[in-house]
Amino acid sequence: MKKIIINQDNISKRLDLFLTEELGESRNFILKNIKSGKILVNNQIVKGGYLLKQDDEIVINELKVxxxxxxxxxxxxxxxxxxxxxxxxxxxxxxxxxxxxxxxxxxxxxxxxxxxxxxxxxxxxxxxxxxxxxxxxxxxxxxxxxxxxxxxxxxxxxxKRIKRKYIALVHGIIDSSKGKIVAPIGRSKFDRKKMCVTEENSKKAITNFIVLERYKNTTLIELILETGRTHQIRVHMDYINHQIVNDPIYGRREVINDYGQMLHAAYLGFNHPITKEFLEFTVNPEKEFDEILDKYKNIS
CATH class of the missing domain: 3.30.2350.10 (Pseudouridine synthase)
Known part of the structure; x- marks a missing residue:
């Protein structure tokens, strides 16, 4: 069983749309579980279109899959x-x-x-x-x-006690050595599988980046998230017109192959939940990432 207390950021959102984003499941799946009573609001069965209020308690029992x-x-x-x-x-x-x-x-x-x-x-x-x-x-x-x-x-x-760093290759030359993107992210009205920067039904999203290297027409950057929204880095880089190379959804048309976006979660630092010892890990990208990176490095 899972409980969610609605805060000010989510007031007036539809229950079904809120849970679709919150749980990462399809809207149809959420609606089926609302109708079956697996999902309750303030201990009552409501409709998927119910508009959330401050301090509403959503109880999610074991969902039927x-x-x-x-x-x-x-x-x-x-x-x-x-x-x-x-x-x-x-x-x-x-x-x-x-x-x-x-x-x-x-x-x-x-x-x-x-x-x-x-x-x-x-x-x-x-x-x-x-x-x-x-x-x-x-x-x-x-x-x-x-x-x-x-x-x-x-x-x-x-x-925000866990530190994560990503590296990405993006289109275009980023002139500044570092930057901060503050732009709210919500689900696209036009494509429910995509997220976008929007003021409507969105959540606060903050991405910091540092330029590592500049090539002929691309830039290698390190990114640090202050928030963790769905597709956050990909959406934010698209928002500032420096789309991630090879991104089939948010990127430009020149997709090299089906490897996917040039985005790698390179660093993780955190206190161990039990011993409280600080642990940190770094991993290099896969060879396919490096092969695509080399192609852009060698463009003259």
Whole structure:
């Protein structure tokens, strides 16, 4: 069971649209569970179009899913592991958890095959998952093996105590050595699979970046997030017209191959949820990332 208390930022949002974004599930899936009474507002069954009010309590019971999540023997790159947590280097192309009709070949399927010791705080189809990165984004992910670790890490993410750094290759030359993008992000009215910068039904989003190298017509940057919105880096770089190279959704037309966006979660720093020891990890991008990077480096 999960409880959500509505704050001022989410007043007047439709219940179904709010939960679609909050849970990362399809609107139809959310509506089915609202109608079946799996999702309650202030202990009452309401309609999907219910407009949220300050301090409304949403209770989400175990949601009915169409397919069970099955453990799969899929290789995973484990950077660190102890009794409470794991740090994984996720490959580009791997979905983090099942959802929206995709219930196989995800990181959760792989984790369930590797170990029975995974937190279930986020639900059965998100066993061990504390945070996410996009399917075609590679790099570091923090996994919780116990519910206690999950609760502490979730609070650390919420209160910005966990440090994450990304690297990305973007189109165009960024003249300034660093920058800060402050622009709210919400779901696009025109394409429900896309996010966009908008003042309507949006959440605060802040992205900081530092220029690492400039090439002929691209720039390599490091990014640090102050918030963690869906597709945040990709949307913000599109917003300032420096789209991520090879991004099939938010990028420009010149997509080199199907590797996906040139975005890599390179650094993770956090206090261990139980021992409180500060841990930090850095991983290099995959060879496919480097191959695309070399192509742009060598343009004269």
């Amino acid at each position: 169409d397919t069970s999540v099955v453990a799969s023997d899929i290789p995973i790159d484990i950077i660190y592991e102890d009794n409470d947590i794991m740090v994984i280097n996720k490959k580009s192309g791997m979905v983090v958890h099942p959802g929206n009709g995709n219930y196989s070949n995800t990181l959760v399927n792989a984790l369930m095959h590797y170990t029975d010791e995974l937190s279930d705080e986020a639900g059965d189809n998100r066993s061990g998952i504390v945070h996410r990165i996009d399917k075609d984004t590679s790099g570091l992910l923090l996994i919780s093996k116990t519910n206690e670790a999950h609760r502490i890490l979730s609070d650390d993410f919420k209160n």
